[in-house]
Amino acid sequence: EPDRLDSTRQPTPPPPPPKPAVARRTPDDGNQYIRTTDRRRRRRQIGIIRSREPLPRIREGSSDRITTCRHPTMRWSAAPFPALSSSLLLVLPTLAAAADAGGGGRCDTLKTALKYAQDKAPRDISAVLPVIVEKVNRELSGVVDVEVGWTGGESFHSRVGDHTVRCSVTRLVSAIGSGDGPDGGASSSPQDDQVSVDEEGRRIVTQCFDVPFVILDTDECTLPVGHHMRHKCADPSVCVNTIGSYECVCPSASSGGGGLLPALEDGKAAAAGENFFARLEESRKGDPWSTSLNSSSASSCPGKASTYGGCDSSGHSPEGSSCRSSFRCAVDPCSSSGGNDCASSARCVRKPSPLSRPDHECRCPQGLLGNGRKCRKGVDVKPRPAVEFDGVTPTKETLRNDYYCGCTKPVVDACAGFPTCEGKHEVCAVTPSGAPACRCKVGFVRAPGYGCVDESPPVLKLRNDPSDGDGITALRQGDVYREHAVEIADDNAEEYLRSLKITYSRPLPPGCLAKTGRFYVNYTVATPWTSPPYVRVTRTVIIEDVDECSLDPAEYESRCPELVPRCDVEAGAQCVNTRGSYSCRCPEYTTGDGFLPMEGAQKDERGRYINTPEGYAGGKGCRDTSAPHVELTGPNPKVFRVCKCGGLNGVMGGPNSDDDDEAGQKLCDDQRSTYGKDIAAMISNTAGAELCATHTNPNPSSAECAIASDRTYKGEVDLTSRVKIGTPVQKSDLRWSVPYDVSDDAGNQAKTAWREVIVEEVELADLERRVRDEVLADRERSVKEAVAAAVREERKKAAKATAKERKKAGSKECPPCPECSCPDAAAGGLSGDQCDAKCDERLSRSADSCPVPPANAARATKAAAAKGAIPNESAHPFLQSAVTLAEGILSPSAVMTLLVLSVLFTLIVVLGRLYAWLFYPRDAYYYTRDDEDRERALMNAVTYYNSPASGRHQGGTAATPGSAPAGTVPPRASMSADAYGGNAAGNGIFSPQENRVYGRQPGRMF
Secondary structure, eight states: OHHHHTTTOOOOOOOOTTSOOEEEEOTTTOOEEEEOSOHHHHHHHHOOOOOSSOBOOOOTTOOOOOOOOOOOOOEEEEEOOSSSTTTOOEEEEEOHHHHHHHSTTOOEEOSSOEEEETTTSOOSHHHHHHHHHHHHHHHOSSEEEEEEOOOOOSOGGGSOEEEEEEEEEEEEGGGTTOOOSSSOSOSSOOOGGGEEEOTTSOEEEEEEEEEEEEEEOOOTTTSOTTOTTSOOOOTTOEEEEETTEEEEEOOOGGGTTOOOSSOOSTTBSGGGOTTHHHHHHHHTTTOGGGSBOSOTTTOSSTTOSBSTTTSOSOTTSHHHHHHHHTOOBOOOTTSTTSOOOBOTTSEEEEOSSTTSSSOEEEEOOTTOBSOOBOOOTTTSOOOOOEEOTTSSSBOHHHHHTTTOSSOBOOEEOTTTTOOOOSSTTEEEEEOTTSOEEEEEOTTEEEETTTEEEESSOOEEEESSOTTTTSOEEEEETTOOOOOOOEEEESTTHHHHGGGEEEEESSOOOSSOOOSOEEEEEEEEEEOTTSSSSEEEEEEEEEEEOOOGGGSOHHHHHHHOGGGSOOBOGGGTOEEEEETTEEEEEOOTTEESOOBOOOTTOEEOTTSOEESSOTTOSSSOOOEEOOOOEEEEOSOSSEEEEEEOOOOOOOSSOOOOOHHHHHHHHHHHHHHHTTHHHHHHHHHHHHTTGGGGOOSSOSSOOGGGSEEEEEEETTEEEEOGGGOEEOOOEEEETTEEEEEEEOBOTTOOBOOOEEEEEEEEEEOHHHHHHHHHHHHHHHHHHHHHHHHHHHHHHHHHHHHHHHHHHHHHHTTSOOOOOOOOOOOOGGGTOOOHHHHHHHHHHHHHHHTTTSOOOGGGHHHHHHHHHHHTSSOOTTTOHHHHHHHHHHHHHSOHHHHHHHHHHHHHHHHHHHHHHHHHHHHSOSSSOOOOHHHHHHHHHHHHTOOOOOOSSOOTTOOOSSOOTTOOOTTOOOOOOOOSGGGGOSSTTTTSTTSOGGGOOOOOOTTOOO
């Protein structure tokens, strides 16, 4: 065998002693080995434990052990062995270096082998090395060290058969051949080139030896419980031993659970041949009770008769052990150890599949009746199986009790299965002869004409009677009436339930109770053989009112939708609870029924809604009926002034001819015909803003000309932006009415507001005077408004200052002034006048440091006046009340400032009026130089034309103030801005205020 294993290795010459360590590769395994003649270096590299003296050989039975082995990298080979050799291969180590040292690649084999049972064999390297070293020391003499090659691999105990372990032994040359062991040394003496001298000066040689091992099979099926190699087969599977392992096999169901089929010779699968498991699987086909459970979750190798081929070949590997321990065979429930619950008199019958639940059934023999299972004490009732009058069919009671336990001879129930008796209250009864017949029930007697009747009428009692005997059931709207019927106090009450009649005083709704009131429920049991021929009891149901307006819509929408208010909440309708119902009330400024439309609302023959909430008229909701209001701002009427039309009058005057009058009238008609167009154009161009323009507000927006509002239930709504200005309507030659309209979201139209537009035709001189008066009036109005605004602002500042002063000094408030009271004069006190004088004095003193209560304000004022602090209110009542009011609102400094401003303003106005009256009387107007300049500018802006009808004023052809081109249509006076847009008209009537020029005139204020 060593020659065979090393036949592929090429011989390598021994390394020369003086050379350093060299490395070489053996051709069969490719591992690297290092040899050196330097003993110290070698010992350091591979850790050899050496001894100065040769190791004594251990005799048989000695307890001394030398463990000087080491394990460098090894080469492996395999040796065949009989019986299942394909799955049981032994990996053998060989040491190439030891073979080289042995000379010529030959290793000697120790003649005696180490024999171990499979369960006793060394399991790892720690157990193998001591055994090898001990074996070498027993067999050889002069051993200096032992070197064993081992790479791990599988343990000996998992591989049954013959094995060898190769080792390298260093021995003294002098001891070779002189040993006393069975071998005594190598088969031949070492050659000189193999001998070396160690550091102690001894001649040594390294030889190769194979230590034989024999591993015997262990029967895992017979090992005791708890042994680490005992089989893992679970009941009812059977353990079958194999060479080096075992398999789990399901028992045969046809042999009562004990046979294997085919039978094993001596209980070993190897004796049956390699096709034993194949024949086993073939014999179990189609028999689920003789294989493992056919479910991967219930068993490994599902549907197989054994673990062979399904689990790992080694039953001691983790995978093989886990697979075999999970192997589950079907348990025959009908076997003696199956644990079935069949009674002794019953026969156990398996189900077709072991996975069925239950997997068996118990059958009673002929003539007995029952479910065949054992009777459980305290659980099952006493068996009383019965059959119907035909003697075969089990009774309902028997079926209801699952045929009863065990197997018992049944009794015959003569009335079971007997046809139902046709007579009322008749039942089947057994006659003395044992035959079935119809008889009256217990408690009934047969009455002629009525059949079986109760001997006494029943007593009815209301179920679920909260009134405890009064028969009143109180419910609320939204509840559901549930019928609880009555209890019949009688031994045979169940018979009366079939003839119970329930009547209602009014039809019940299918769902909740939505209407208030009461109704009655009558429960009647007919007893025609008694007087009266019935028994009756009444339940009174009272439905109380609920506040529909406070219900939770989310809860009642599904529970009782009829009670959920259908008010038009978005339109402002409010729910108002009424007795038994509710109504919807529309808010102010709206009309309608306040309801949303209701599906399925019914009407009577007159067209009125019925079964609806109070006030429902079709679900019209709440409609806004409040008309908006338009209020015009700015001048109304709006006056436009133009120069009065007419012919020319000379300085000396003189009447015009009739032709001149007609031409002048035509000129006026032409001028007036454009007024309406000009007004419409101004409205269109300025969006109506021109109609409210004034000297103080020359550039208003269209929204400042009219204010529109609408009163709704949500408050007042501004509709100014919706105001529409209509087409001017001419009332007369010089008067127009302009309409202002607006409508709200509901379509309500406001009452049309009219702004009057008047065109005044005035003389040129009167035009300037009127303009001046208007400017003065605007100035005066502006001053008044400015003063009023200043007074309001000053009051606000004074109020804030007073509040700050009070806050600073108000950490301590003044105590309330003492109430003034005097004892009665009759009791020796003061008289009424004396008491008043005393109280006035006290109040005047306290007013300097403490605020006077409102109740004593009048008295304090009177007292102060008496002291001379303020004028007497009897002399100046208006002034006194004004001062008192101002002091209550403003601070004293603010009041004084307001009074001074008022006096100054009044004085300025009076002086201005006086000056105008003295120097500019209305009956005579005195022209100044400014007037002359203004007149001259106006005249330069006028173009004169010849009269088309007369040549009275014909002059030269030049365009002079006294002449004009003949035949030219005279210009018309226009109110449009274009007609007055030049510099000459810069101070015209329609010019914006900022474009007007007011020259200072000598002796004039404005």
